Amino acid sequence: MEKETDEAILQRVGRGDEAATAEFYDRFAPSLFAIARRILGDEQEARDALQDGFLYIWDKAADYDPARSKAFTWFVMIFRNKAIDRLRASRRRVRLNETAAVNLLDLESPLAERADLSVERAESAEAVRRAMRSLPDEQRKCIEWAFLRGLTHLQLSELLGEPLGTVKTNIRRGLMRLRDILQEGES
Amino acid sequence: MTERQEEQAALNALHSLDAHERQILHAEIRINPRLRVLAAELEEAASKIALLLPAESPPEDDRALLLKRLKQHRSATVTPIGATFRILRQPGVAWAVAACLAVIAWNSRGVIRSLTQEMEALAQSESTARNVAADALGKVAGLENKLADATDVSQRLAGEITDLKQMNVVARLEVTSLRATVRKFEEGVAVIVWDGEKQEGQLKLEKMPPVQANRDYQLWVIDKKNPAPVSAGVIKVDARGIASVAFKPAEPVPSAAKFAISIEALGGVAKKSSDGPIIFAGPQ
Numbered sequence: 060m061e062k063e064t065d066e067a068i069l070q071r072v073g074r075g076d077e078a079a080t081a082e083f084y085d086r087f088a089p090s091l092f093a094i095a096r097r098i099l100g101d102e103q104e105a106r107d108a109l110q111d112g113f114l115y116i117w118d119k120a121a122d123y124d125p126a127r128s129k130a131f132t133w134f135v136m137i138f139r140n141k142a143i144d145r146l147r148a149s150r151r152r153v154r155l156n157e158t159a160a161v162n163l164l165d166l167e168s169p170l171a172e173r174a175d176l177s178v179e180r181a182e183s184a185e186a187v188r189r190a191m192r193s194l195p196d197e198q199r200k201c202i203e204w205a206f207l208r209g210l211t212h213l214q215l216s217e218l219l220g221e222p223l224g225t226v227k228t229n230i231r232r233g234l235m236r237l238r239d240i241l242q243e244g245e246s
Numbered sequence: 247m248t249e250r251q252e253e254q255a256a257l258n259a260l261h262s263l264d265a266h267e268r269q270i271l272h273a274e275i276r277i278n279p280r281l282r283v284l285a286a287e288l289e290e291a292a293s294k295i296a297l298l299l300p301a302e303s304p305p306e307d308d309r310a311l312l313l314k315r316l317k318q319h320r321s322a323t324v325t326p327i328g329a330t331f332r333i334l335r336q337p338g339v340a341w342a343v344a345a346c347l348a349v350i351a352w353n354s355r356g357v358i359r360s361l362t363q364e365m366e367a368l369a370q371s372e373s374t375a376r377n378v379a380a381d382a383l384g385k386v387a388g389l390e391n392k393l394a395d396a397t398d399v400s401q402r403l404a405g406e407i408t409d410l411k412q413m414n415v416v417a418r419l420e421v422t423s424l425r426a427t428v429r430k431f432e433e434g435v436a437v438i439v440w441d442g443e444k445q446e447g448q449l450k451l452e453k454m455p456p457v458q459a460n461r462d463y464q465l466w467v468i469d470k471k472n473p474a475p476v477s478a479g480v481i482k483v484d485a486r487g488i489a490s491v492a493f494k495p496a497e498p499v500p501s502a503a504k505f506a507i508s509i510e511a512l513g514g515v516a517k518k519s520s521d522g523p524i525i526f527a528g529p530q
Contacts, residue, residue: 080316084309089301097299109304113312114319128286135293140261164298184297191298205260206295212262231249231256238291 065130073120080117088113091138097163097207098142108145112138143209163203166192190240198233201226248390251281259288273379418443422505424528430455434487436526438505446494447478454487457509463525464510466518467495470503480514481507504528 068086071079091112095105116134123133166188191199197219204210204218212230216223254271257263263271275282424436434454440447449465457463463483466475478493495502496516507526508518515522 075320077313077316081309081313084312088309089303090296090299092304093299093302094296096302106304106308109308110312110315114315117316117319129290132286132290132293135296136259136261136289139293139296143261164295166298180297183294187294187297191295202260202292202295205262206292209261211264212257227253227257230260230262231253234256234259234288234291235252238287241291241294242287 066125069116069120069123069130069134070125072117073123080113083116084113087134091135094135094139095142098139098209099146104145104149105142108138108142112141115141139206146209163207164191186241186244187237190237190244193240194233194236197221197225198229198236201229202233202237205230247278247280247284248387248394250390251278252284255281255285255288258285259292274383277380277383422529424505424507424526426525427527428523428525431525434526436507436528438528440502440505442500442502445498446492448492449478449481449489451481451483451489451507452487454483454489456483456485456487460512461509462512462514463489464508464514464522465493466506466508467499467502468504468506469499470501475506475518477514477516477518478505480510 063082065086068079068083072083088109092105092109095108095112096102099105099108112134115137119137123130191202194202200219201215204215205212210218212223212226215221215226215230219226221229251271251274254263254267254274258268258271271281271285275285418441420438420440420442422438422440424438426432426434426436431454435450435452437450438447451463454463463481465478465481467478468475476495476497476499478495479491481489481491483489505528506524508522508524510519510522
């Protein structure tokens with residue numbers, strides 16, 4: 060039997076289908092928990108963020124429009140943004156022992172056979188890894204720190220010792236390049 | 247689409263915009279389909295970074311807790327219609343409620359009319375606000391175009407200024423060819439490029455015979471108003487008799503009129519003596 064798409068399962072959640080919510084949780088909770096943990100750096104905070112995120116998805120899934128975005132993008136951005144809001148509200152700063160020299164992502168090991176991912180997602184992950192590796196260091200660093208530590212462009216400018224305009228340009232160029240590489244890979 | 251809009255869309259994808267910036271971007275997205283597509287594409291690209299994180303299972307209890315909370319959440323938001331209808335089905339209550347509703351409806355006519363007027367007024371205000379926002383965005387786009395034009399002009403002018411500066415540098419350089427004053431050196435070539443403003447120059451020597459082991463070639467600059475030559479350093483030629491060196495006189499020479507090359511003691515001398523023969527001089 061063909062696996063139900065992320066979009067279809069999310070639309071069932073939007074119709075109030077509790078079984079779909081349980082399936083949705085089983086399919087994505089480990090990935091979403093990993094994001095929350097990485098951003099918040101605290102297990103209990105991440106667990107709370109996961110619960111809040113799922114309640115929010117339950118309320119908002121009916122508004123999800125598959126014509127506008129992929130389901131994965133929609134809920135990853137919701138969870139990530141909620142975790143960052145939680146981090147900013149707690150006024151915790153970047154961990155003091157971390158500097159810009161720290162690599163937040165392991166881009167060295169190939170992901171094609173990662174056990175926690177389906178074959179299709181492992182292929183996508185590998186494409187993302189290769190795309191991220193191909194970015195110039197200064198662009199990749201800005202994106203990593205903004206995505207995984209929730210740093211604003213002002214905080215990035217402070218951390219990397221770069222002018223604000225340079226940071227913004229690096230984010231713009233890096234993200235657009237990442238989009239181009241991933242789109243080329245899909246076509 | 248402008249670079250600023252691309253930048254805002256990228257920052258938005260990383261949740262880096264403040265509330266005000268986000269509001270402006272969303273207003274622009276509503277009227278700019280290309281920006282809408284770009285913002286969605288950048289969000290999709292950013293979201294895929296999540297695939298790089300190894301999955302981590304949350305504690306087992308969390309699943310049951312979430313499903314329980316969802317049930318409670320759902321029942322809290324559902325209206326208890328069943329219980330209400332059971333009460334309303336009793337005949338006396340139903341008539342009383344109907345009468346009350348009729349009275350309320352009669353009395354509410356004025357309220358409804360006023361609410362309708364308010365809604366119409368709000369709709370009109372919204373429409374006006376949308377027009378104002380569209381005008382403002384149009385003006386912003388116009389200003390961005392003007393800024394881009396001004397930047398182009400500024401860059402072009404900066405290029406012209408650089409060219410003019412280079413022309414000015416070339417104009418103030420003097421090129422002098424020195425003539426051999428001793429027959430032995432007649433085949434030699436000595437050319438000087440002198441920048442009087444910077445008080446520095448470049449000497450090129452070719453076909454120069456080697457000097458004795460305890461001697462050196464030395465360059466001199468002579469001021470129009472001061473007959474005492476000023477040393478510009480020792481010149482070493484290679485085995486082929488070639489030298490190309492930058493030089494700067496030991497002291498300022500405000501109006502350099504002549505240049506000369508002499509053969510001096512090894513390492514050169516501070517002041518021109520009568521011992522060292524002058525082998526090149528110029529201009530004549």
